[in-house]
Amino acid sequence: xxxxxxxxxxxxxxxxxxxxxxxxxxxxxxxxxxxxxxxxxxxxxxxxxxxxxxxxxxxxxxxxxxxxxxxxxxxxxxxxxxxxxxxxxxxxxxxxxxxxxxxxxxxxxxxxxxxxxxxxxxxxxxxxxxxxxxxxxxxxxxxxxxxxxxxxxxxxxxxxxxxxxxxxxxxxxxxxxxxxxxxxxxxxxxxxxxxxxxxxxxxxxxxxxxxxxxxxxxxxxxxxxxxxxxxxxxxxxxxxxxxxxxxxxxxxxxxxxxxxxxxxxxxxxxxxxxxxxxxxxxxxxxxxxxxxxxxxxxxxxxxxxxxxxxxxxxxxxxxxxxxxxxxxxxxxxxxxxxxxxxxx
Numbered sequence: 001x002x003x004x005x006x007x008x009x010x011x012x013x014x015x016x017x018x019x020x021x022x023x024x025x026x027x028x029x030x031x032x033x034x035x036x037x038x039x040x041x042x043x044x045x046x047x048x049x050x051x052x053x054x055x056x057x058x059x060x061x062x063x064x065x066x067x068x069x070x071x072x073x074x075x076x077x078x079x080x081x082x083x084x085x086x087x088x089x090x091x092x093x094x095x096x097x098x099x100x101x102x103x104x105x106x107x108x109x110x111x112x113x114x115x116x117x118x119x120x121x122x123x124x125x126x127x128x129x130x131x132x133x134x135x136x137x138x139x140x141x142x143x144x145x146x147x148x149x150x151x152x153x154x155x156x157x158x159x160x161x162x163x164x165x166x167x168x169x170x171x172x173x174x175x176x177x178x179x180x181x182x183x184x185x186x187x188x189x190x191x192x193x194x195x196x197x198x199x200x201x202x203x204x205x206x207x208x209x210x211x212x213x214x215x216x217x218x219x220x221x222x223x224x225x226x227x228x229x230x231x232x233x234x235x236x237x238x239x240x241x242x243x244x245x246x247x248x249x250x251x252x253x254x255x256x257x258x259x260x261x262x263x264x265x266x267x268x269x270x271x272x273x274x275x276x277x278x279x280x281x282x283x284x285x286x287x288x289x290x291x292x293x294x295x296x297x298x299x300x301x302x303x304x305x306x307x308x309x310x311x312x313x314x315x316x317x318x319x320x321x322x323x324x325x326x327x328x329x330x331x332x333x334x335x336x337x338x339x340x341x342x343x344x
Contacts, residue, residue, distance in 0.1 A: 002157055005059070005081040012060050014064060023105075043334075044320070045093050045318060048116060056112075062076055065104060074095070079091045094317075098319075098322075108317075119157035132303055136159040136167075138307035139163055148166045206233035212245070215243050215246060218246045237254050264300075
């Protein structure tokens with residue numbers, strides 16, 4: 001489920017000035033208007049062509065407007081982060097003197113586009129994966145300095161947790177995760193790596209062993225379960241696209257067949273308590289395939305880790321009113337929304 005955040009967040013690490021981050025044509029526009037003495041009051045409306053979805057980035061967009069266009073003459077009405085929206089529905093209205101607002105579009109649309117893309121995609125996955133935990137592991141797919149707000153967007157979209165401390169700090173949590181392939185390769189053994197993790201972090205973190213490094217998903221799941229017993233909380237299958245999982249007859253990477261075989265092997269050896277975590281390429285479509293398989297075969301996995309939440313949603317902003325009268329480019333008239341909330 002998406003999380004609607006209310007009241008609005010206020011603390012954002014914004015740069016001292018907006019100009020270096022702004023499209024040049026907006027800067028030119030601001031300068032021309034100033035030199036010509038034109039500063040009518042305008043209303044912008046913001047929407048997404050692609051929908052439906054879950055809006056996110058609203059609070060940071062408001063913070064951008066308030067920081068770089070301070071003054072009581074600016075009025076903003078908008079949805080809350082986490083609220084659903086429809087394609088082309090107005091999600092934000094911004095009113096004020098045009099010279100104050102014309103050059104801010106680049107920044108506030110950027111944060112809206114990035115946040116809404118992540119929140120909407122995560123919401124789609126979580127909506128499909130009902131009853132499952134879903135973790136966001138997308139930090140490596142974006143710039144490091146974007147992770148706090150994008151992880152927040154994933155959480156807004158319904159993620160159970162995220163992989164970095166800076167990301168989790170945006171909603172008062174801590175980063176989550178256990179073992180990468182690099183650590184397994186250093187120890188050169190799946191079981192030994194899990195044992196070392198349990199030794200050093202077992203008191204503060206659930207032990208979830210990564211068991212696909214050597215393409216022995218079934219063998220290493222059983223070996224690890226036998227070695228750790230009740231200390232083993234779960235195993236994670238992250239088989240790469242180049243490999244066919246151990247015992248699987250078709251398909252490569254993490255497949256329904258592979259996950260079911262691992263589940264069956266663990267159950268038959270008395271390790272029914274060991275949970276199965278799946279990662280590698282889990283978007284809404286792939287998640288739906290696994291959920292459909294569970295309806296057919298019964299439960300065989302418990303949680304998903306994903307960084308594949310890319311179906312970009314671009315925010316658009318247009319002037320629709322000037323001097324209190326309609327003013328818009330052809331095809332883009334005002335679309336007032338009773339769902340917007342005044343940003344006080």
